[in-house]
Amino acid sequence: MHQYDSKLPLISLHIPKCGGTSFTEVLRSWFWPSFHAHYIAHDRGGVLPPYPHPVKSLLHKSRIKPMVIHGHFEDEADIFDYYPKAEQFITVLRDPLEMQLSLFWDHKRRLKEFGTLYWKGEEVEMEYGGDIDRWVAERPFYLMPFLPFNLTLENFKDELSKRFVHIGVVEELQASVNHLASRLGKQPVAIPKLNESQRDQLPSEGSIDAFRGKCELEYAIYNWALDLNTNPLP
Structure with missing residues (x-):
C-alpha cells in the first residue's frame, strides 16, 4: 500500500452508506483542526464544496497539523478537478449488496422524515416507485464513480495499492x-x-442474483479490501 506522507494532504473518499458517520468522527478526532469536509449541499441548490480554509492550509503547510480532506467526491466536485495533485487516499468500503440496500432504506427514511428527497438542488422522487426488487436488480450500482482510477479486474490491486494508504x-x-x-x-x-436505517422488507433472491451478476468488479475490490482488514496488524 502507499506510504503515508504527512507533508501532503490525505484525501478520504467517503462513499455513501459506508460507515461515513462513524468514520468521519474518527478522522475529525485525529486531524482537527485540519480536518476539511468536502460535500455538495444538495438541499441548498447544489452548492459546491469550498476549498479548505486558509488557516487549515497554513497549519498543514507549517507542519503543525497534517490535513485530511474528507467527503463525497462526485460529479462537479470530482477529486482531480479540485485537487489535481492528489496522491494519497483512504476509504471505507462495504458489501456491495448492503450498500445498495442501505441507500434504499436511507431514501425511504428521508422521505418519511422530511417529505422529500433532493439531488443537485432539485426535489426528486423515490426511484422505481420504491420497489425494492427493481432498485436492487435495475438501479446502476454507484461505487465505481467514487473510485475514478480506471479500474478493471486485471489492474485494480496494483492501481489501488499504489494510491491508497489503506482501504477499510x-x-x-x-x-x-x-x-x-x-x-x-x-x-x-x-x-x-x-447510523443504520430501519428495514422491514428484503429483496427477492432473483433480484439479488441479478445484482451480484452485474457487480463482479465491485465484489472483487470489496473482497480484496476485506482480506486487508482480517489479517493481523504487521
Whole structure:
C-alpha cells in the first residue's frame, strides 16, 4: 500500500452508506483542526464544496497539523478537478449488496422524515416507485464513480495499492480503523455505533442474483479490501 506522507494532504473518499458517520468522527478526532469536509449541499441548490480554509492550509503547510480532506467526491466536485495533485487516499468500503440496500432504506427514511428527497438542488422522487426488487436488480450500482482510477479486474490491486494508504471495510470497521491508525501513526479509537436505517422488507433472491451478476468488479475490490482488514496488524 502507499506510504503515508504527512507533508501532503490525505484525501478520504467517503462513499455513501459506508460507515461515513462513524468514520468521519474518527478522522475529525485525529486531524482537527485540519480536518476539511468536502460535500455538495444538495438541499441548498447544489452548492459546491469550498476549498479548505486558509488557516487549515497554513497549519498543514507549517507542519503543525497534517490535513485530511474528507467527503463525497462526485460529479462537479470530482477529486482531480479540485485537487489535481492528489496522491494519497483512504476509504471505507462495504458489501456491495448492503450498500445498495442501505441507500434504499436511507431514501425511504428521508422521505418519511422530511417529505422529500433532493439531488443537485432539485426535489426528486423515490426511484422505481420504491420497489425494492427493481432498485436492487435495475438501479446502476454507484461505487465505481467514487473510485475514478480506471479500474478493471486485471489492474485494480496494483492501481489501488499504489494510491491508497489503506482501504477499510464496514464489516470489519474497528479492525479497519486499527490498521489505518497504524499506517498513519495515530492512536486507535473505539468506533461509535453506526447510523443504520430501519428495514422491514428484503429483496427477492432473483433480484439479488441479478445484482451480484452485474457487480463482479465491485465484489472483487470489496473482497480484496476485506482480506486487508482480517489479517493481523504487521
